Amino acid sequence: MQQKQALKTGVLLVNLGTPDSPEVPDVRKYLREFLMDKRVIDISYWKRWMLVNMIIAPFRAPKSAKEYKKLWTENGSPLLYYGVKVKSLLQEQLGEEFHVALGMRYQSPSIEGALTELKAQGVHKIIVVPLFPQYASATVGSVTDKVMELVKNWQIIPDMDFIDHFHDHPMFINAFAEIGKSYLKKKDYDHVIFSYHGVPERQIIKAATDTCCKLKDATCACNQEQNIYCYRSACFHTTKLLAEALGLKDDQYSVCFQSRLGKDPWIQPYTEDVIIDLAKAGKKKVLAYSPAFIADCLETTLEVGEEYKEVFEENGGEEWDLVESLNEHPLWIDCLEQLVKERCNTHAFNPTIA
Structure with missing residues (x-):
């Protein structure tokens, strides 16, 4: 009797993306696709086309290229390097019943190529994991949009499952907390800041429901169940859970938002303003977290790790440490494995072919 063969489940990991090199043409190409x-x-x-192609890409690419050159290592872009490592480690832990593929929303390796890889494996189900803890239209929403655009023309569309957030998952919180604890054991910090990538206020308001707090701190911090897709609320909730895991009191930490672009108001408080206020208030030792990023990149290593350190020191601060991202930490791989298996258990289905 012919042995039955279990069909594989596909796992598609997707991160934002990175230029193919730190040279100006590649950075400009990346910025154009991204923006x-x-x-x-x-x-x-047309307003977006003019803004990106006539102003941002031509003038920002040379400056960004200089920053990418500082970030680049012998392994290339850290974001891509850690993406490949995580893909390999997760595949090892999940085993032969799964096939893990990696795609970037912008540039290489592409989502299209990753989906083609999964299609060739004959997977019966694809679990899409956008590697952004908190849901935002510009990240998770964009990945979902792109994946759906690509698979809609397939003759056979497998069962598709999207993990649209994991900012409050206990294993995610535990992984980030464990890294932070190693810093807190070595040094007594005056304050801890949790800096998240910002988004324009209009994007939060556009997605607001009748129950949404609409940018009010008090309700953003406690209204998570009703506003699970509000990015700002999710950031406050992540912070609350991390602070509890780290044993921090309310007056020992702050939430703030970085990486503004353009003149329109972005969600506040702005990280730079918080840093200046802390330094002027006499805080000398600060530990910084960036829990919106699961791998070190331009926004963590350079923006938070170096640029904000300079701001802190220029205003009287003395010691500024950055908690590294999850990167390839074993607890992060365990978290991803659990996220995938939870979806498999929730939607239990294990067909076989003769």
Whole structure:
């Protein structure tokens, strides 16, 4: 009798993306693709085209290329390096019943290529894991949009399952907390800041429901169940859970938002303002977290790790330490494995072919 063969489950890991090299042409190409996404800059097509192609890409690419050259290692882009490592480690832990593929929302390796890889494996189900803890239209929403655009023309569309957030998952919180604890054991910090990537206020308001707090701190911090897709609320909730895991009191930490682009108001408080206020208030030792990023990149290593350190020291601060991202930490791989298996258990289905 012919032995039955279990069909594989596909796992698609997706991160934001990175230039193919730190040279200006590749950085410009990356910026154009990234910023032309209608979910990233949510204005009309022609206004977006003019802004990106006539102003941002030409003038910002040379400056960004210099920053990418500082970030680049012998292994290339850290974001891609850790993405490949995580893919390999997760595949090892999940085993032969799964096939793990990696795609970037912008540039290489592409989501299209990753989906083609999974299609060739004949997977019966694809679990899409956008590697962004908190849901935002410009990140998770964009990945979902792109995946659906690519698979809609397949002759056979497998069962698709999207993990649209994991900012409050106990294993995610535990992994980030464990890294932070290693710093807190070595040094007595005056304060801890949790800096998240910002988004324009209009994007939060556009997605607001009748129960949404609409940018009010008090309700953002405690209204998570009703506003699970509110990015700002999710950031406050992540912070609350991390602070509890780290044993921090309310007056020992702050939430703030970085990486503004353009003149429109972005969600506040701004990280730079918080840093200046802390330094002027006499805080000398600060530990910084970036819990919106699962791998070290330009926004963590350089923006938080170096630029904000300079701001802190210029205003009287003395010691500034950055908690590294999850990268390839074993607890992070365990978290991803659990996220995938939870979806398999929730939607139990294990067909076989003769």
